[in-house]
Amino acid sequence: MKFKNTFLLLFLLMISCGNSHVLQQDPEIMSKDVQDTIRKPVDKIVLGVDRTQDYISKLIDKKVAVVANQTSVIFKSDTSYTHLVDSLLNSKIQITKVFAPEHGFRGEADAGEHVKDGKDAKTGLPLISLYGSNKKPTKAQLADVDIVVFDIQDVGVRFYTYISTMHYVMEACAENNIPVLVFDRPNPNGSYIDGPTLEKEHRSFLGMHTIPLVHGMTIAEYANMINNEGWLSNGVQCDLEVVLMKKYSRNMEYSLPIRPSPNLPNDKSIELYPSLGFFEGTDINAGRGTEFQFQRYGAPFLDQEIFTFSYTPVPNFGAKDPKHNGELCFGEDLSEEPAPHKVELKWLIKTYKGTADKLKFFKSRSFTLHAGTEELRKQIEDGWTEKEIRATWQEGIEAFKSIRKKYLLYN
Structure with missing residues (x-):
């Protein structure tokens, strides 16, 4: 099954919330250009963000910053939903600002396009871009923050930059003694591990850690790995807590309800x-x-x-x-x-x-x-077959698997 590539569809199909928090319909959650056909997943997975009663007490009387985009959504029913930011505001949580990753808070920017700081038109909250020259929150940007909430849909590929944003958020918070709360979401490419392993000399925002191209982990599992493997700068460790999903297995078929970025429509x-x-x-x-x-x-x-x-x-x-x-x-x-x-x-x-x-x-x-x-380019230029190239990936994949297994939270 696949999405139809049509726009302006106003009714979303997705999972039911796993809590009793009252949600209200918000059809302006994202621009009409970002909206697309929405499908139900095979099973009614309870996302981390759905478990409001399990995390709301951690945010009461705190100054909260949220790292979010158009995928940061809570669904109450097939047609009733709200953005995480709106839900927290409805619960009287004090949000001081929103940090936006590549493509922006509402998910409208091209890949690599500069995303400007500003204010969210709907809520009036300050928006701070974490893409371009300011990939890591500064001390000044965190000065009025007691806790950071991270909720972004990933697709499980190393060069998809949301996991790099999460790294820098965790690192900045560790350096400033600010706890981070990560809401877990499924990895649509979570059933396998494959591809060349990053070499340290080629570390960039397109890949910050020595992992295979496809890592087979959820965003919360990956956050735990970053934190506990000492991958943050100078070995700092973040005060990290994750909110797990329920009814999730990494091998189940899962269809993302909202396109995670402009050029991944289905x-x-x-x-x-x-x-x-x-x-x-x-x-x-x-x-x-x-x-x-x-x-x-x-x-x-x-x-x-x-x-x-x-x-x-x-x-x-x-x-x-x-x-x-x-x-x-x-x-x-x-x-x-x-x-x-x-x-x-x-x-x-x-x-x-x-x-x-x-x-x-x-x-x-x-x-x-x-x-x-650099090896992949050289191998292709030298006429290696796909089988020969894939054989060179296996040592790195097996080494990664031995680390990865320590952080798996689901079957």
């Missing part, structure tokens, strides 16, 4: 993102500028006798200036491709072989940061 894009994300470091368009982001790929220079599918990227929501804007691209449509449940290299290898001017294929620095290693 289940298929999220399933293919670990594989097609490599194209961000090449001259290949990965569907940005279409309604099938990360479900197709192409470029004007690919051989149309081999790559028979064609499309033309144009500016749209989430891509103001897509790669090969206005140019006819030849490539492949993957929108009906079965979920791979692994990092596929066949599309990357195929396009490299199909590119005449191979010196222009890789944007070396960008590709290395996405891959977390």
Whole structure:
């Protein structure tokens, strides 16, 4: 099953809340451009944020900062929902500010686009961007904060930057003796571990820790790993507490109710993102500028006798200036491709072989940061097969698994 790629759908389908907190419908939770078809998950998972009665007492009489975006939602029923920030305000919790990750608080900014500080139009709360030059909350920004709440939907891929934002939030709070409360959410790519392991010399906001590309952990499990493995600067440790989910298993099918970022509009894009994300470091368009982001790929220079599918990227929501804007691209449509449940290299290898001017294929620095290693580029340039490349990942994956198992909170 997959979402229909249509906008302006006003009724959300999702899970019931696992608590008695009264919620009110809020159809202005996000801009109409961000809204998309919403589906129920296979089971009625109780999210961490749903368990209001288990955490609200920790916030009473505290000055609270919230790290959130358009996915930070509490559902009471299929059509009754509210944003976490609005729910806390309704409960008379004193929120001093909202920290916003990449794409902003309402999820409207392009990937890599500068997100400005300002005020939320709905609540009047100060908004502080944690993307761009200010990735880590400053001491001054935390001066009027007693506790930080983090609730953002992740997709389980190392170069998806929300886990980097969480790292910096935890680090800043540890340095300023401020506790952090993380609400757990499912990982839609949580059933497997795969990909190259990050090398320390290629650490960046696209990958801060020596983990495989797909880590198979929930956001709370990952937070515990960051904290207890000494990955914060100078080995500082955060006063961290997590609110777990109920009725969740990492192997269950789970459909995200709201697109986690502008260019991941549906289940298929999220399933293919670990594989097609490599194209961000090449001259290949990965569907940005279409309604099938990360479900197709192409470029004007690919051989149309081999790559028979064609499309033309144009500016749209989430891509103001897509790669090969206005140019006819030849490539492949993957929108009906079965979920791979692994990092596929066949599309990357195929396009490299199909590119005449191979010196222009890789944007070396960008590709290395996405891959977390220089080896993948070299292996593809040297003609290694996918099987040969995958074999070189196994030592890093097994080493990570031995660490990961200490922090798993679900079956």
